[in-house]
Amino acid sequence: MHSADIPPRSGATPVLILTGPVGVGKTTIAGALSELLAETHIPHALIDLDWLRWCYPGPPDDPFQMELGLRNLASLWPNYHMAGAERLILADIVESRAARESYRAALPNADLTIVRLQASLYTLQQRLERRESGASLAWHQQRAAELALLMERTAVEDLLVDTENQAVHDIARTILGRIGWGGLDAATATT
Numbered sequence: 001m002h003s004a005d006i007p008p009r010s011g012a013t014p015v016l017i018l019t020g021p022v023g024v025g026k027t028t029i030a031g032a033l034s035e036l037l038a039e040t041h042i043p044h045a046l047i048d049l050d051w052l053r054w055c056y057p058g059p060p061d062d063p064f065q066m067e068l069g070l071r072n073l074a075s076l077w078p079n080y081h082m083a084g085a086e087r088l089i090l091a092d093i094v095e096s097r098a099a100r101e102s103y104r105a106a107l108p109n110a111d112l113t114i115v116r117l118q119a120s121l122y123t124l125q126q127r128l129e130r131r132e133s134g135a136s137l138a139w140h141q142q143r144a145a146e147l148a149l150l151m152e153r154t155a156v157e158d159l160l161v162d163t164e165n166q167a168v169h170d171i172a173r174t175i176l177g178r179i180g181w182g183g184l185d186a187a188t189a190t191t
Contacts (some may be wrong), residue, residue: 020117021147086103
């Protein structure tokens with residue numbers, strides 16, 4: 001679904017998953033979303049799944065430690081919820097419909113909305129050059145190209161948002177308006 005407004009499922013916890021290739025700005029935009037929600041006093045939590053699965057070595061059948069990250073997420077969310085969070089923002093790479101279902105298993109009462117961020121491969125490469133170097137840069141640039149093609153093909157998102165030449169907080173406002181969070185509607189969020 002690429003609709004302008006995505007209504008929440010009644011009684012469920014609204015969960016926004018930001019996805020996209022490496023270098024597209026998932027973590028940065030997640031932070032901006034959190035700032036905007038805090039400004040309007042909307043209780044929420046923000047989790048970057050990279051930190052929940054950062055463990056070496058990874059098993060051969062799960063080199064990115066997806067299973068570990070989801071187990072950790074399932075353990076952490078109740079703590080955030082008990083602390084008052086009513087919504088959850090996640091930054092992660094979602095490659096397939098099966099991965100989407102894994103989130104549902106980790107967060108059983110979640111109303112998931114996946115927002116895929118996109119930018120041109122040139123922009124992704126430039127952003128990565130500013131944050132990586134050496135072998136890490138080469139790996140991340142190759143992975144960005146691979147993920148951009150894969151995500152275009154699998155289209156697991158509910159909403160696609162272009163980050164090309166857009167200010168971070170403008171992107172965040174657009175997302176909040178389009179998904180109906182933060183008291184913004186789609187018309188005021190994009191102006």
